[in-house]
Amino acid sequence: MSLPRIAVDAMGGDEGVRVMISGAALARRRHEQFKFLLVGDQARIERALQAHPNMREASEILHCEDVVGGDEKPTQALRRAKTTSMGLAINAVKRGDAGAAVSAGNTGALMAMSKLALRTMPGIDRPALAALMPTLSDNDVIMLDLGANTECDARNLVQFAIMGAAYARIVTVEGAPRVRLLNIGTEETKGTDRLQDAAQMLREATGPSFSFDGFVEADKINRGDVDVVVTDGFSGNIALKAIEGSARFVTDLLKDAFRSSVRSKIGFLISRPATELLRHHLDPNNHNGAVFLGLNGVVVKSHGSANAAGVANAVAVAARLLEENLTERIAADLAELGEARLRENGTVGAEK
Incomplete structure (x- = not known):
């Protein structure tokens, strides 16, 4: 299947051009139909491409030397949206020169530029940052928002749920994803008025596109009992960092334990297949x-410290969302829920 080009901000990330090009090349070795618009310093990109001949015929370079700094404020970055590699990659999506943009650069700047250039979809007040996380079950869990919106009202949370469910039906589950709101308890009486209002709205909106299963506590996010976890960006970012930190803590603890004695080292050799599986999973x-x-276009944020395999995964995510028409799915779900609400109110199908 022929897909639109993917614009890659080759200058973003901790290691910049080398890793971004290596990741794109790895993605193309897995999927030969991928094509790229590589945005960044042409000389550096061409040097990186020398190690990846499979990228030559599939790539076009858009020269740009200006880069958004990792600690640069979004308001500052916005002023250079037309001169930086990040801004030009996003604008390529806006112009239709690319179907999606992938960047490992400054998250706040990427959100600000994407929102300004692509705008939010009709029916969506704010875009949300969503990511996949591992669970004990076969399917990953999607969590949003992870930092794009520190303060949200009930309406925002409902919109996040609709968007997250549409995403889940593409990448994790078939049928109606199980959606829950992150809360301090699972009882219906727990939580703020905002959460209570959002829960009531989601109960009324539950249909073929998703099922609302109430609340979930932070320690149950990765158990595999939920497909989409919805929260505001402030709580979501804290929960994400806590989960990532706990994963690193466990792996580091195991390393120290296996190095503590000769017997432990022998135990490590015996249990190595299991520890390798754990390492891969985490x-x-x-x-x-x-x-x-929630944007009128696909923008994927790669982690700044991602290696080539991580970048390749981010590119694959962008390609799959293009192939599965994520934006159109979200629009259809919004329309379907809107029509259902009208039917409940008796205003659809009534005689004029």
Whole structure:
């Protein structure tokens, strides 16, 4: 299947051009139909391409030397949206020169530029940052928002749920995803008025596109009992960092334990297949590629420290969302829920 080009901000990320090009090349070795618009310093990109001949015929370079700094404020970055590699990659999506943009650069700047250039979809007030996380079950869990919106009202949370469910039906589950709101308890009486209002709205909106299963506590996010976890960006970012930190803590603890004695080292050799499976499951590169949902276009955020495999995964996420028409799915779900609400109110099908 022929897909639109993917614009890659080759200058973003901790290691920049080398890793971004290596990741794109790895993605293309897995999927030969991928084509790219590589945005960044042409000389550096061409040097990186020398190690990846499979990218030559599939890539076009858009020269740009200006880069958004990792600690640059979004308001500052916006002033250079037309001169930076990040801004030009996003504008390529706006112009139709690319179907999606992938960047490992400054998250706040990427959100600000994407929202300004692509605008939010009709029916969506704010875009949300969504990511996949591993669980104990076969399917990953989608969590949003992870930092794009520190303060949200009930309406925002309902929109996040609709967008997250549409995303889940593409990448994790078939049928109606199980959606829950992150809360301090699972009882219906727990939580703020905002959460209570959102829960009531989601109960009324539950249909073929998703099922609302109430609340979930933070320690149950990765158990595999939920497909989409919805929260505001402030709580979501804290929960994400806590989960990532706990994963690193466990892996580091195991390393120290296996190095503590000769007997432990022998035990490590015996249990190595299991520990390798654990390491693979917890490796953030295997789940790399957060998505800005709710925009009139596909923008994927790769982690700044991602390796080539992680970047390849982010590119694959962008391609799959293009192939599965994520934006159109969200629009259809919004329309379907809107029509259902009208039917409940008796205003659809009534005689004029």
